[in-house]
Amino acid sequence: MTAVATSQRKAIVIGGSVGGLFAANLLSRSGWNVEIFERTPEALTGRGAGIVTHPELFEALTAAGVEVDDSIGVSVNTRITLAKDGSTLSEREMPQTLTGWGKMYEVLGKAFTGTYRTGAHVTSVASHADHAEVTLADGSTHRADMVIAADGFRSGVREQLLPEAQLDYAGYIAWRGLVNESNLSPATHAAIFDKFAFGLPPREQILGYPVAGEHNSTTPGERRFNFVWYRASCEDELANLLTDANGKCWSNGIPPGLIRPDVIADMESAAADLLAPQFAEVVTRTAQPLFQPIYDLTVSRMSFGRVALLGDAAFVARPHCGMGVTKAAGDAIALVRALESTQTIEGGLAAYSAERVQVGQAIVEHARHLGAYMQAQLKSDEDRAMAERYRTPEAVMRDTAVSRRF
Numbered sequence: 001m002t003a004v005a006t007s008q009r010k011a012i013v014i015g016g017s018v019g020g021l022f023a024a025n026l027l028s029r030s031g032w033n034v035e036i037f038e039r040t041p042e043a044l045t046g047r048g049a050g051i052v053t054h055p056e057l058f059e060a061l062t063a064a065g066v067e068v069d070d071s072i073g074v075s076v077n078t079r080i081t082l083a084k085d086g087s088t089l090s091e092r093e094m095p096q097t098l099t100g101w102g103k104m105y106e107v108l109g110k111a112f113t114g115t116y117r118t119g120a121h122v123t124s125v126a127s128h129a130d131h132a133e134v135t136l137a138d139g140s141t142h143r144a145d146m147v148i149a150a151d152g153f154r155s156g157v158r159e160q161l162l163p164e165a166q167l168d169y170a171g172y173i174a175w176r177g178l179v180n181e182s183n184l185s186p187a188t189h190a191a192i193f194d195k196f197a198f199g200l201p202p203r204e205q206i207l208g209y210p211v212a213g214e215h216n217s218t219t220p221g222e223r224r225f226n227f228v229w230y231r232a233s234c235e236d237e238l239a240n241l242l243t244d245a246n247g248k249c250w251s252n253g254i255p256p257g258l259i260r261p262d263v264i265a266d267m268e269s270a271a272a273d274l275l276a277p278q279f280a281e282v283v284t285r286t287a288q289p290l291f292q293p294i295y296d297l298t299v300s301r302m303s304f305g306r307v308a309l310l311g312d313a314a315f316v317a318r319p320h321c322g323m324g325v326t327k328a329a330g331d332a333i334a335l336v337r338a339l340e341s342t343q344t345i346e347g348g349l350a351a352y353s354a355e356r357v358q359v360g361q362a363i364v365e366h367a368r369h370l371g372a373y374m375q376a377q378l379k380s381d382e383d384r385a386m387a388e389r390y391r392t393p394e395a396v397m398r399d400t401a402v403s404r405r406f
Contacts, residue, residue: 009345012037012134012144014122014157018101019311019328020150021108025064026336027148028114035144036112037120037134039151049101049176050211050226052322054403060329065111071218072107073099074210081198081393082276086191090393096196096401098226100211104325125149125157127305146345147307148335150328153297154252155313161304167295170318172374173238174294175229175267177286180213181221184285188278193225198396201274203377203384205230205391207400208282227282228319230294231270232377238293256290264289294318294371298364302356303349310335315360320370322401323363331356362406370399 009032013024016038024034053073061068075097081089109116121137125147132147149157158165181193191197192208199206208227212218233241243249244258271283283289297316302309311328335352342348368375376387 009033009146010035010144011146011148012132012142014125014134014147014149015151015155015311015313016040016116016118017150017152018104018108018325019152019313019331020148021105021112022060022064022329022332023148023150023310023335024114025066025108025111026060026332028112029063029065030336030340034112034114035142036114036116037122037136037142038116038118039121041119050178050209050228051099051101051104051325052209052401053097053099054323054326056403056405057326057329060326060333061107063333064108064329066107071216073097073103073212074218074223076194076196076209078194079196079198079397080192081200081397082192082278084201084274084276086276086278090397092394092397094196094397094402098196098209098211100216100226101325103212103216106216122151122156124160125307127307132306145306146349148310149307149313150310151313153295153312153316155309157307158299158309158313161307161309162299162301165297165299167297167316169235169238170294170296170368170371170375171234171378172230172232172294172371173241173291174319175231175283175289175291176227177283177289178211178224178226179282179285179287181210181223181225184225185281188281191278192282193223196397196401197278198393198400199276199279200391200393200396203232204274205374205396206275206279208279225282227279227286229271229275229279229283230371230374232374233293234378241291242293253292256288259290294374296364296368298361299357301353302360303346303353306345306349308335308349308352314356315364317360317364317367318371319367320400321363321367321404323367326403327360327363330359334359359406366404366406 011032013020013036016036079094080091083089124135126133196209206229211226213222213224242254271280310331338352339348373387376383
């Protein structure tokens with residue numbers, strides 16, 4: 001099969017979140033005509049999750065046409081671990097920049113010059129000898145030379161192509177939230193706001209760091225503090241947490257606004273009982289906390305003729321390593337590199353798959369290692385005791401969300 005002239009190549013990217021935007025921008029800069037199909041009816045603005053940056057992420061942003069400057073996030077120099085009474089157990093210097101999902105979406109969205117379609121719910125994909133095709137929920141079909149599925153950790157495309165690849169619940173959840181910098185007490189602000197902070201209550205773990213505020217502002221006084229609190233939860237407990245006040249169980253994830261008031265109250269009570277006062281304040285002053293079950297997922301391949309998976313549509317790693325967005329960015333860079341160095345689209349996607357399957361598996365395994373302590377909480381006393389040996393403040397600060405070249 002002969003290669004298609006670069007000027008004629010069209011790619012459809014399924015999923016308009018950060019991973020999809022990385023792929024779309026890099027493909028556009030490589031000469032592709034790119035169209036994004038995003039299933040939600042409106043642009044994905046307003047999401048506030050914190051993101052840990054790594055050098056590889058900045059490299060990918062530059063390659064995607066984003067000018068990286070100080071406004072990209074909030075910089076910290078120090079990591080600390082707090083004791084239950086709020087005193088500092090351990091401290092180490094570790095400069096890092098923290099940003100937010102909204103900021104990444106904003107800068108990548110501005111850089112993208114192709115077509116971004118909202119309300120485009122893809123129901124199936126197909127790869128043919130000379131083209132790829134997607135079918136939407138409205139029955140329409142759309143052709144392209146290649147389709148890249150970046151439709152997230154519950155990818156419908158992955159479910160179609162690899163139905164045997166299933167999310168594996170790790171036995172714990174992560175509560176998340178953001179509190180405005182101006183809503184923190186002076187004492188808490190002074191203790192943790194300019195740091196990457198950790199807490200290690202028995203059988204749990206919490207961390208927090210500053211990120212941009214409303215409208216992605218990094219101006220002092222307008223920023224926010226982001227927390228992630230890991231708590232063990234067996235499957236029956238998880239089902240209860242995912243059930244709203246009307247008795248509906250949202251097995252694929254409950255919308256934050258539907259989390260029952262008693263669930264929020266129990267969580268805030270636990271924060272007061274278990275956490276350092278600084279973290280308890282952050283948790284209780286968060287306007288709308290949410291939680292996510294923690295999963296692992298791996299795939300055996302990422303290419304299927306003229307269709308490929310990217311980001312969390314392929315590999316889902318626990319958030320301890322802070323590599324989710326960086327992994328998707330790395331996928332996008334590898335995708336374009338493979339296509340540029342291979343004669344056919346199918347060959348390029350196969351080469352991309354061979355490289356990134358190994359990387360994805362390594363990241364998932366690394367994240368499992370970092371989360372082994374939390375997973376052990378639903379196991380035997382012996383398993384918990386063994387996991388405890390590797391949970392010193394020094395080890396947690398050294399290894400969590402730290403850049404590694406995979």
